[in-house]
Amino acid sequence: MKDFSLKYGSGKIKLSLPEEDIISVLSGRHMKPIPSPQDAIWAALREPISSPPLAKICKKGEKIALVVSDYTRATMADLFLPLLVNGLNEIGIPDQDMFIVFANGTHPLHTREKQEKIVGKEIASRIEMFDHDYRDESNLVDLGKTSRGTPVKANKMVYEADRKILTGSITYHYFAGFGGGRKAVLPGISGFETIQTNHRLSMRPESTTAALDNNPLSLDMEEAAKMLKPDFILNTVLNENKELCGIFAGDLIAAHRAGCQFINEYAMVGIYQKADLVIAASGGGGMDINYVQSHKAMENAHFALKEGGVMILLAESSEGFPSDIYLKYIQLGSADKIHAELNRNFTIPGHTVFATFYKSEKFKIIWVTKLPKEIVKSMKITPAESYEEAYALAKKWLAGKRRTYIMPVAYTTFPVLK
Structure with missing residues (x-):
């Protein structure tokens, strides 16, 4: 026995x-936490994946949208946002030229207290914050349709910003394949019809855990996210103890895929x-x-x-x-x-x-x-x-x-x- x-x-x-x-x-293998999380975040920002660093993307005088996950996702935004914001300050972008939009999808809107808990008191006192409301048609912009017929309406404030930085965390997801990356846009800052149409693809058998390349729902999300033209992403990977184990920054697709591969190496x-x-x-x-x-x-x-x-x-x-x-x-x-x-x-x-x-x-x-x-x-x-x-x-x-x-x-x- x-x-x-x-x-x-x-x-x-x-x-x-x-x-x-x-x-x-x-x-699966246990993910060990990164010994020096702040150093790892700085390193990821300095040497992003398949992307120039932010210093070569963002310019003084531009408005910067920071898309941040809502309260249902553990991302350690309170750790990485001060570094990200300070890095943008060093480029010459003041706090007043940045704003945060919470990627609520269809989840309830936050109280000010919940917003502060997500980003930390320092960032909450420095950067203007807004909740995405999927029901507010006046703050949605029509970007057309994906090749699968999903009508893409996304947050107008984010779309009109000069630069768009998506943040989030990567985990397995039982029909999107993985969280993170493109999900900051869809469902994160999309309209109701966009989310409904895309999520109906979850009924397809190919829409399953760890699937990306043949997953119609994930591919549709990627296509919709590209229509918003994000400039940069910063995604974290946490272990079961909510400790930072990986940080992936850079191109929307390449940085996200690198994070997904990292998870597979431990969990698959x-x-x-x-x-x-x-x-x-x-x-x-x-x-x-x-x-x-x-x-x-x-x-x-x-x-x-x-x-x-x-x-x-x-x-x-x-x-x-x-x-x-x-x-x-x-x-x-x-x-x-x-x-x-x-x-x-x-x-x-x-x-x-x-x-x-x-x-x-x-x-x-x-x-x-x-x-x-x-x-x-x-x-x-x-x-x-x-x-x-x-x-x-x-x-x-x-x-x-x-x-x-x-x-x-x-x-x-x-x-x-x-």
């Missing part, structure tokens, strides 16, 4: 498995077969705090599982659902019905529920969680009080076929079949 101790909420779940059942333990794990059983712990802490975060572990784990196989998901989800809108989609009862509703009116919560049903209709999922049992059952998932209960049921279903992967931190581990 082989023993494991897997993080679950603020505690751990201990389990033992016959060694002959275990194919492998799937874990090659496998040579799919398993009958995947035991996946989200990773505890913030990684299984609610339904949405726990779903990210479920999404990654399913790539290692045979169709019809069994997944045991260990993800506490102590804070439940972020809002009641998720329950509305769960009540529809099937992936097909949710798909039809999303074609009428796309929402991110709806897509998360759709993606859950897509997996629960394809695999047998047992979820050890604190989510209400009846709601879990409504998603065609079997709830379990304990790992022992879940494993006993998995053995019964598998009837002797138990080739198994263990994923201790499924939230940050991406299995790829070789």
Whole structure:
């Protein structure tokens, strides 16, 4: 027998498995924090990827738009913005010639307190700040259509600035492939119709985790972002402890792709077969705090599982659902019905529920969680009080076929079949 101790909420779940059942333990490499973050940021700004440095892009007298992620994205903007702004000052651009626009997408607008928390007190006191409002047609400019037919309307203030600098963070994203880069524009500072039309491409099977080159939704985002003509990006990569591990600055596409490759080198794990059983712990802490975060572990784990196989998901989800809108989609009862509703009116919560049903209709999922049992059952998932209960049921279903992967931190581990 082989023993494991897997993080679950603020505690751990201990389990033992016959060694002959275990194919492998799937874990990405831990990203170590950069020892001197400020030095790394300066270095990235001085030697950007496939781009001249800002000193050769921006000129005295120009207005500079800084697009900054909203409160839902951890980017360490409070660390890099003072360096970025001070660097622009050195070029001869005063604070009053810069402004920040928060890339809210369709998220709620910020309070002044939230804005200050994102950028830090120093920058909040120096640089004028605005929230992007996707509903405000008077502050949207029509840039035409992408080759896939997406009508592109984007923030007018940003578009009219002499120079546009996009910031953000890069993570895996289960239908955009990766966050960061072009997402500062779409959905970040786009209009409602633009976001809806683009996000409907998420229903295509090619729109999936870690996919870029063949991902229609990501390619559409890139095309739309180019229409805004951004001059420079600065993207961070953080580890599960929200520590700075990578900084990628320069060209919209090249710098973003470099950051994506960096993540793959740590999180992507090659496998040579799919398993009958995947035991996946989200990773505890913030990684299984609610339904949405726990779903990210479920999404990654399913790539290692045979169709019809069994997944045991260990993800506490102590804070439940972020809002009641998720329950509305769960009540529809099937992936097909949710798909039809999303074609009428796309929402991110709806897509998360759709993606859950897509997996629960394809695999047998047992979820050890604190989510209400009846709601879990409504998603065609079997709830379990304990790992022992879940494993006993998995053995019964598998009837002797138990080739198994263990994923201790499924939230940050991406299995790829070789």
